[in-house]
Amino acid sequence: MSDYSPIGGSKPHGLFGRRRLLATVVLGAGALLSALILAVHIVNSSNDKGSICSDCAGFKSLSPAFNKSLDHILYNKDYKMSVIDKLAGAVKIPTEIFDFTPSPSENPEAWVHFQELHEYLESQFPFLYEKAQVEKIDGFGLLFTWQGSKPDLKPLILMAHQDVVPVEPSTIDMWTHPPFSGFYNSSEDLIYGRGTADIKQLVISHLEAVERLMLDGFNPQRTVMISFGCDEEASGSCAAKIAQHIENRYGPNSIYAILDEGGQVGEMDGVYFAEPVTSEKGYLDAEITVFTPGGHSSVPPDHTSIGILGDLIVDLEKDPYDILVEENNPALETIKCFVKFGAIRDQEIAKLLSKNDLKKLGTALDDRLALKYLFKTSQALDIVSGGIKANALPESATVLVNNRIGMHSSVNKTLEHIMKHVQSKAELYDLGIKVLTGRSSKEEAAEVIKPATKNGRFVIRLLDPLEPAPFSPTNGSQVWDIISGTTVNTYKQKLFGGEDAKVYITPALSTGNTDTKSFWNLTRNIYRYSGSLQYNATNEHTVDEKNTGLSLVSGIAFMYQYIPNVDAYATDA
Structure with a gap:
C-alpha cells in the first residue's frame, strides 16, 4: 500500500481501517480546537497530471476479437424483446x-x-x-x-x-x-x-x-x-x-x-460522447443531535434544541465549500472534451479554458449547478427530526448532513468544516460535544471534545467516511485503450450511424459512490x-x-x- 492522498489533501495520520475515525482535542487560549483524525484504507493511486487523457478524439475502432452474435444482438427484434x-x-x-435494513443473519x-x-x-x-x-x-x-x-x-x-x-x-x-x-x-x-x-x-x-x-x-x-x-x-x-x-x-x-x-x-x-468514470468523490454523513433539558412548553428557554439546531443549520448552509479546479481532476477533461466538440456550448467556459485560467473558470463553474459539484464538496441537509408533543419541550433534535467530498479535499477537511460550526454553537449556547463513529457505536465509546453542561450537549455521529477514490489510468493504459476502442466500434455500427459516426471518449468523475470503493486493493x-x-x-x-x-x-x-x-x-x- 502506498501513501495515497486526495488532491491537495493532507496525508492520513495512521492506518486503522477505512471506517474508523479518532477524535482528539487541543485546548488553548480559551478556545476549543479540534483535530479530527481519519484513518483510511490506503491504496495505490495515480494522481499525477499524466494520468489524464489529452485528446478525447484520438481513438480508433477496435476490431472485435470474437464477433459471432454482434449483429444478432443489435438488429434481431425477437432477441431484443x-x-x-x-x-x-x-x-x-x-x-x-x-438505510437500516437488518443483515440477513439478523432478519x-x-x-x-x-x-x-x-x-x-x-x-x-x-x-x-x-x-x-x-x-x-x-x-x-x-x-x-x-x-x-x-x-x-x-x-x-x-x-x-x-x-x-x-x-x-x-x-x-x-x-x-x-x-x-x-x-x-x-x-x-x-x-x-x-x-x-x-x-x-x-x-x-x-x-x-x-x-x-x-x-x-x-x-x-x-x-x-x-x-x-x-x-x-x-x-x-x-x-x-x-x-x-x-x-x-x-x-x-x-x-x-x-x-x-x-x-x-x-x-x-x-455525435457520441462516452464517459468511463475514472474516479469518484468521497463521502461522509454527519448525524448531528442536540440534547437539551425538557420541560413544559409554557415556560420555554430562549432556545429549544430545535432552535439551536436550526441556528446551526442556517450557518452550515451559509458556508458552502470552496470550489477548486485542478488539472488532474478528470471532470476538467470531460468539460474540455464537451466544449471542444460541442456537447457544452458555453462561450464563457470556452474562453476561460482557452486561457487555461482555472481560478476564473472555477468562479464561472460555481454558478452552474450541473457542473460545480464536480469541483467542490457538496453538503445536503437531508433528514431532520425533533419533538413529539406540542406542550413538551423537545429534549433532542437531529439533522443528517450528507457530504460528497471533492477531489481536492479529504474526510479530515470535511470534518473540520462541520466541527467549526458545531464548536461555535457549543460555545454560544454552552453545550458539550461528543463524537461517535459508525451506526453501532454507543455513547460510552464516544470521543469527548467538550464535557456536557447543564444546558446539554451535541452528539455527532460520523457515518460511512470515505476518501475520494484513486484515479484509474488513462494515458498509456492498455485497459483504457481497449475500453475506448471497443466503444468506438460499438457506436460505429450502422444502428448508430455507421463508419461516419463521430465517437469521443473522455475520462469522467462520479459525484456518487459505487461498490468499487471496496475493490481498491485488487487493482x-x-x-x-x-x-x-x-x-x-x-x-x-x-x-x-x-x-x-x-x-x-x-x-x-x-x-x-x-x-x-x-x-x-x-x-x-
Whole structure:
C-alpha cells in the first residue's frame, strides 16, 4: 500500500481501517480546537497530471476479437424483446434496500425478495449457471466465476448490484405504470420500473453477454468474474465481503480490470460522447443531535434544541465549500472534451479554458449547478427530526448532513468544516460535544471534545467516511485503450450511424459512490462504465424510473465485444 492522498489533501495520520475515525482535542487560549483524525484504507493511486487523457478524439475502432452474435444482438427484434423481458422480470422483484435494513443473519425475512431474484436469474440464464461457478457471499451477494484456460492471467471483473432504492409509498399513484410492473411501452421503447436504470439493466447486460459468449462457443483464456452486491444503495458491506473473498483467493493487486456502473455513452446531434468514470468523490454523513433539558412548553428557554439546531443549520448552509479546479481532476477533461466538440456550448467556459485560467473558470463553474459539484464538496441537509408533543419541550433534535467530498479535499477537511460550526454553537449556547463513529457505536465509546453542561450537549455521529477514490489510468493504459476502442466500434455500427459516426471518449468523475470503493486493493484499473447508450430521462431514485430497450441492447453489445477483446489484446505487463 502506498501513501495515497486526495488532491491537495493532507496525508492520513495512521492506518486503522477505512471506517474508523479518532477524535482528539487541543485546548488553548480559551478556545476549543479540534483535530479530527481519519484513518483510511490506503491504496495505490495515480494522481499525477499524466494520468489524464489529452485528446478525447484520438481513438480508433477496435476490431472485435470474437464477433459471432454482434449483429444478432443489435438488429434481431425477437432477441431484443427477449432481453427486455428478462429485465422486466427482474424489475418485478422488489429488491428494495433501506438505510437500516437488518443483515440477513439478523432478519432473513427482510431478504426474501433477493432469494426470489436469485431463483429468477438462474431460470433465465441456465447455461451460465451450469458452466460458471456460482457462489453466494454474505447470504445474498453473488459471485460468478467463468474459469479461463490460463490461470496465470489476472481475472477480469464485471460488477453491478441487485438492490434498488425503495419506492416512497405516497408516490405510487404518481407513476405512469406501477413501480414494480416492468411495463414495456413498445411505441416509446421504454421499460418502466424501479431498477430499470439503477441498476438491474447492468445485471441483465452482464449475464446476457457472458451467456451469449458461452453459447457461441467462446472459451476465455482469462478468468471472468461477475460480482453482484446486495446493499449498494445503503453503502452496505455485501460488496466488501465479496471483494475480501476475491482477495483471499487471488491476493491483492490480482485483478486485471474492473467495470461497474457509472458512465454511459451520451448522444448529441448524432455525435457520441462516452464517459468511463475514472474516479469518484468521497463521502461522509454527519448525524448531528442536540440534547437539551425538557420541560413544559409554557415556560420555554430562549432556545429549544430545535432552535439551536436550526441556528446551526442556517450557518452550515451559509458556508458552502470552496470550489477548486485542478488539472488532474478528470471532470476538467470531460468539460474540455464537451466544449471542444460541442456537447457544452458555453462561450464563457470556452474562453476561460482557452486561457487555461482555472481560478476564473472555477468562479464561472460555481454558478452552474450541473457542473460545480464536480469541483467542490457538496453538503445536503437531508433528514431532520425533533419533538413529539406540542406542550413538551423537545429534549433532542437531529439533522443528517450528507457530504460528497471533492477531489481536492479529504474526510479530515470535511470534518473540520462541520466541527467549526458545531464548536461555535457549543460555545454560544454552552453545550458539550461528543463524537461517535459508525451506526453501532454507543455513547460510552464516544470521543469527548467538550464535557456536557447543564444546558446539554451535541452528539455527532460520523457515518460511512470515505476518501475520494484513486484515479484509474488513462494515458498509456492498455485497459483504457481497449475500453475506448471497443466503444468506438460499438457506436460505429450502422444502428448508430455507421463508419461516419463521430465517437469521443473522455475520462469522467462520479459525484456518487459505487461498490468499487471496496475493490481498491485488487487493482488500480477500475472504470465505472457500462458502454450502454444513455437515456436522458431515466428518473433514477424517483417517480417513473425508466430506461430504453436500445440502452439495454447497446450495453450487451459492448460487453459482448469487450470480454473477448480483453482476452485477445490485453497483457498483464
